[in-house]
Amino acid sequence: MNAFNDDDDKRKNFRTIFRLLNAFREVDRDIPISTALVFCWVALNEGATQVEMRNTLDMPSATSSRNLAALSKVHRLGKPGLDLIEWVENPEDRRAKLFFLSRKGEALLEELLVTFG
Template sequence: MQELSKAREQNLRGLALFAIISRFREVDSEMPVQQMLCLVWVANNEGKSQKELRDSLGMASSTASRNLNALADYHRLGKPGLGLVEMADDFRDRRQKVVRLTPKGRTLMNEVLNYVIAEAPSSLRKVESEILFKEQRRPA
């Protein structure tokens, strides 16, 4: 039963992660996971530098720039950026850029956080009860 409980917990966590990724994909249906990681990092580290993001996420400079630009105003594929983050010169070192959420980015991250805190537990409990129901009906 312990293994079943652990498997159920992993399943529920996977469903929650899927729901969060789906919300990001509503903003951009082709948003890569690296951009999602950058966005979440910026939300948790506003005002820190692009270099700190690179170091923290283990990204190459070009990868971080490409993903942040797509989250900001410029996408390298010629389409507009998402307008979720902004980059500004670091007043301590003009060679560096600091990153922050835009109001649009803050709204999105608040929606995701509200889902995780409020909605996910109830919807996941529903899924969990459905799993339990199926397990109880399964022949031994």
């Protein structure tokens, strides 16, 4: 049984999802889907906190930290990250960080919107 049932619109929409996932692979060949998901969430929710992201995505703290670090300038263990997001100290709670796209992240978002928008 074919999930698309000869529905060209469903096939076209799914092909777009497939191409979007491949676009993230062009950024990092081994990028986990969870990291791409976190990038998308930050793009949609700039200025939000890690706690808000974890709650929305139902993601454990360690997983969210690992993905945010991969997307920032410096990955875990001091390795270079993808530099797609920036962390800014929350002026209302210095323990919390607010997340924004970096210039490189904004460029990637624009590229994705042009390609898939």
